[in-house]
Amino acid sequence: xxxxxATYFALYAVLELAADPARQLSAVEIAExxxxxxxxxxxxxxxLGRAGIVDSTRGVGGGYxxxxxxxxxxxxxxxxxxxxxxxxxxxSGEQHxxxxxxxxxxxxxxxxxxxxxxxxxxxxxxxMLKIMAQRLASEPxxxxxxxxxxxxxxxxxxxxxxxx
Amino acid sequence: xxxxxxxAALEEKTRLKRRSKTLPAAEPEPGPxxxxxxxxxxxxxxxxxxxxxxxAKPRYWQxxxxxxxxxxxxxxxxxxxxxxxxxxxxxxxxxxxxxFGSPPCGWIFAIQVRPKGRLKGTGxxxxxxxxxxxxxxxxxxxxxxxxRDNALIHSFFRSQGMMAGPFIxxxxxxx
Numbered sequence: 001x002x003x004x005x006a007t008y009f010a011l012y013a014v015l016e017l018a019a020d021p022a023r024q025l026s027a028v029e030i031a032e033x034x035x036x037x038x039x040x041x042x043x044x045x046x047x048l049g050r051a052g053i054v055d056s057t058r059g060v061g062g063g064y065x066x067x068x069x070x071x072x073x074x075x076x077x078x079x080x081x082x083x084x085x086x087x088x089x090x091x092s093g094e095q096h097x098x099x100x101x102x103x104x105x106x107x108x109x110x111x112x113x114x115x116x117x118x119x120x121x122x123x124x125x126x127x128m129l130k131i132m133a134q135r136l137a138s139e140p141x142x143x144x145x146x147x148x149x150x151x152x153x154x155x156x157x158x159x160x161x162x163x164x
Numbered sequence: 165x166x167x168x169x170x171x172a173a174l175e176e177k178t179r180l181k182r183r184s185k186t187l188p189a190a191e192p193e194p195g196p197x198x199x200x201x202x203x204x205x206x207x208x209x210x211x212x213x214x215x216x217x218x219x220a221k222p223r224y225w226q227x228x229x230x231x232x233x234x235x236x237x238x239x240x241x242x243x244x245x246x247x248x249x250x251x252x253x254x255x256x257x258x259x260x261x262x263x264f265g266s267p268p269c270g271w272i273f274a275i276q277v278r279p280k281g282r283l284k285g286t287g288x289x290x291x292x293x294x295x296x297x298x299x300x301x302x303x304x305x306x307x308x309x310x311x312r313d314n315a316l317i318h319s320f321f322r323s324q325g326m327m328a329g330p331f332i333x334x335x336x337x338x339x
Contacts, residue, residue, distance in 0.1 A: 114312060122315060122322045124319060
């Protein structure tokens, strides 16, 4: 499954801002964290602002804040702002030949799209933040990550240190 | 089933460790008490289900109670959430082994919360209690199946930390 670049940017921005709704961040700050184009992200953030998902403040010290309901807003809600999904895609131009092969292929692709849409619809921003926190907690930090045990060095596996 | 009981002590020891694998959900506010279903609860369960689905199924729920609640069979659990003198919700599950080649795991096949009592942590409480039952029974996975278009219940299970499992459900019309 591959989403368009603008959709990924929107999801990054929403997750970043929703993690601390009181915090205000500029497009540049978010872009630097995710290594993405600040110019492109600014356009995406304007789209999120029009949808009421983020609030923006202009001027020095200005930026964006999460304005949605993290327990209600789903991944699908955000994705749909930037690209069609599932059956909407065929309505927006993706055509298959009107023959047996085209119709059979469409049937299978629709099945996949329906699964994808149901998955995106079922995951709220709040659930995503929980998944992120869980993964962060289960990943070893650089400080505590242990190097792989070397066959020749009996004690090498017990040393702590950064492995990059 | 004896092997599940034998593993229960070990499960308890590692319970806290394994709990850290579930999503760090906020602790639900003080709410209904979770307890095994009793015969007098069946009438409330039928009414609650009718309230949610619009269809009264008294024989179905009576039958489920007899199979999962009344005899307290090993690996079968029928729990209710009781608050302010009424049933706020219920959950049913059982340990199933080797279906579709799967090692023993817990299956949740019914959960409902009174519509006006939702968003108060009752579903989370019922889910957590059922997971505890499964842990004590010695299983390490909990599964469920739901309608793809049921966004409400799908979101609920996702919020509890459930993800897509290794099985795919298939069907065909027998025309």
